[in-house]
Amino acid sequence: MSKRLDKLVELIPECNSLADVGCDHGYVGIEILRQNKADDVTFIDVSQLSLDKARRNCPEELTDKVGFVCQDGLGNINVDCAVIAGMGGLEIIDILDRAVFPPHMLVLQPNRNAVDVRRRLARDYRIQYDRMICDGGKFYNMIVAELCNEPMQLTELQEEFGITNLLAPTEDFRLYLRTEQTKLTQILKGCNDPKVSGRLSLVEQAIAITGGLQ
Ligand SMILES: C[S@@+](CC[C@H](N)C(=O)[O-])C[C@H]1O[C@@H](n2cnc3c(N)ncnc32)[C@H](O)[C@@H]1O
Numbered sequence: 001m002s003k004r005l006d007k008l009v010e011l012i013p014e015c016n017s018l019a020d021v022g023c024d025h026g027y028v029g030i031e032i033l034r035q036n037k038a039d040d041v042t043f044i045d046v047s048q049l050s051l052d053k054a055r056r057n058c059p060e061e062l063t064d065k066v067g068f069v070c071q072d073g074l075g076n077i078n079v080d081c082a083v084i085a086g087m088g089g090l091e092i093i094d095i096l097d098r099a100v101f102p103p104h105m106l107v108l109q110p111n112r113n114a115v116d117v118r119r120r121l122a123r124d125y126r127i128q129y130d131r132m133i134c135d136g137g138k139f140y141n142m143i144v145a146e147l148c149n150e151p152m153q154l155t156e157l158q159e160e161f162g163i164t165n166l167l168a169p170t171e172d173f174r175l176y177l178r179t180e181q182t183k184l185t186q187i188l189k190g191c192n193d194p195k196v197s198g199r200l201s202l203v204e205q206a207i208a209i210t211g212g213l214q
Contacts, residue, residue, distance in 0.1 A: 001031065003135040004109070008109060011142060012038075015038050016036060017079040018032055018082070018083065019044055019074060019081070020041055022045060023054045024050040025057055026057050029043055030059070040065045040066065042079060043055075043058075044077065045072075046127040047070075073098050074103070080105060081107065082107075082110075084107075089111070089115075096120060102124070103147070104147045107144050108144075110141060114141040115159050117141075119159060121152070122151060122189070124149070124159055125152070127154075127162075128145060128146055129144040130143045130144075131170065132162065132165055132166045132176050134175055150213035157202065159165070160206070161202075166210060169210040169211070174210065180203045185200065
């Protein structure tokens with residue numbers, strides 16, 4: 001298990017039923033069952049080859065608590081909680097939009113387009129936790145959200161960086177901001193792209209409100 005996968009397991013709340021959507025190896029759902037954090041786990045993957053990996057990795061003593069479904073997204077599977085990790089943010093949004101039964105809790109880790117994911121969640125979920133972690137030199141957004149009737153109002157900075165990162169910045173988030181600032185400043189030396197300078201301005205605002213780069 002990597003730091004990223006350990007963090008996903010830690011963030012998944014105790015629940016009756018969990019769906020591991022895009023499970024591939026299935027490590028997250030398997031670890032959840034080992035830790036008794038869910039009564040049952042449905043492993044879902046659009047690829048039969050990936051789903052077979054999860055099936056092979058699943059220890060025999062857990063077989064009465066698991067289901068394996070080869071399909072695109074959640075479909076009409078009804079669970080308390082879904083973890084959707086390691087895929088693009090637009091793919092995650094598409095899965096949420098097509099879910100017949102929106103799960104009460106979501107644990108998401110979009111590989112890109114996290115801003116779009118936050119905007120989508122704000123419509124009918126309350127973001128409870130939204131942090132960046134660094135694992136093996138790569139940065140990952142980890143988002144936990146609960147189904148909610150009221151839309152959530154996010155500022156531009158909250159959409160861009162996540163509420164929890166801004167309220168209580170970790171060393172990993174500060175490292176991300178420093179890395180982004182250096183990268184964008186370097187790009188601006190070679191071109192005068194307003195998109196890049198706009199993004200640098202957001203990064204510098206985040207640096208300022210999180211107490212500067214210590
Ligand atoms: C990179 S793996 C991530 C595996 C694991 N969730 C993780 O975070 O390490 C992405 C998996 O998502 C699956 N996938 C992509 N789009 C999907 C969809 N719409 N529905 C179900 N599975 C999907 C892929 O087949 C692949 O196995």
